[in-house]
Amino acid sequence: MTVTADDLDTALSSLVAALGPATDADWSVRAGPLEWDCWHTAEHIGDTMLSYAAQLVARPDGRYVRFLATADRDASAGEVLEFAETGGRILALVVRGTPAGARAFHPTGRADPEGFAAMGCAEALLHGEDIAHGLGTALDPPRPLCARVLARLFPDVAAELSDVDPWAALRWCAGRIELPGRPRRECWQWRGAPIGG
Structure with missing residues (x-):
């Protein structure tokens, strides 16, 4: 099950579809279980996407490219969401233009373009x-997308979660929810490196 730049585009479209109608809400509220508020969480998405793109472009050994991307402090909720989406669309372009055999640093293993696409998703x-x-709303991504991301990033548990809704399984893997018979994960890490090297 391969994760592609098209999958990343789909994930970003799901993000915008869910949050776009809520840009008039108060984005200074806490983002779910995180310490960050909604505005800073969206900023983090944009920064992370651009960081992943930079990794694939520069491919430094054993470290991240040394920069931090931030939204303007006076950016509205809609503008910081635009920043998050833009970072992701740039990552998708870089994934499309990077040879499949390329590898770049990530703390969870030297990732290939598919790995960065999956992490971006x-x-x-x-x-x-x-x-x-x-914000009191919900994101409802396509389940086949969630299944591919789950299989790529959490290969150690993906098979045993095959009977669970893939979106719920992905959230469980990342410590967001509990599942019947499975307490919420306190410690978790996805796999950035390709399976088998």
Whole structure:
């Protein structure tokens, strides 16, 4: 099950569809279980997406490219959501233009373009749901997308979760919810490196 730049575009479209109608709400409220508020969580999405793109472009050894992308302090909720989406669309373009065999640093293993696409999907979906939760709405991504991201980033548990709704399974893997018979995960980490190297 491969995760592609098209999947990242789909995840970003889900993010915007869920949060766009809520840009008139108060984005200074806490984003679900996070310490950040909704505005700063959206900013984090944009920064992370641009950071992943930079990794694939520069491919430094053993570290991130040294920069931090931030939204303007006076950016509205709609503008910071635009920043998050823009960062993700740039990552999708970079994934499309990077050879499949390329590898770049990530703390969870040297990731290939598919790995960065999957991590970008997870950032958009999971943090998008955090924001949605804070704003009293919900994000409802396509389940086949969630299943592919789950299989790529959490291969150690994906098979045993095959009978669980893929969106719920992905949120459980990332410590967002509990599942029947499965307490909420306190410690978790996805796999950035390709399966098998």
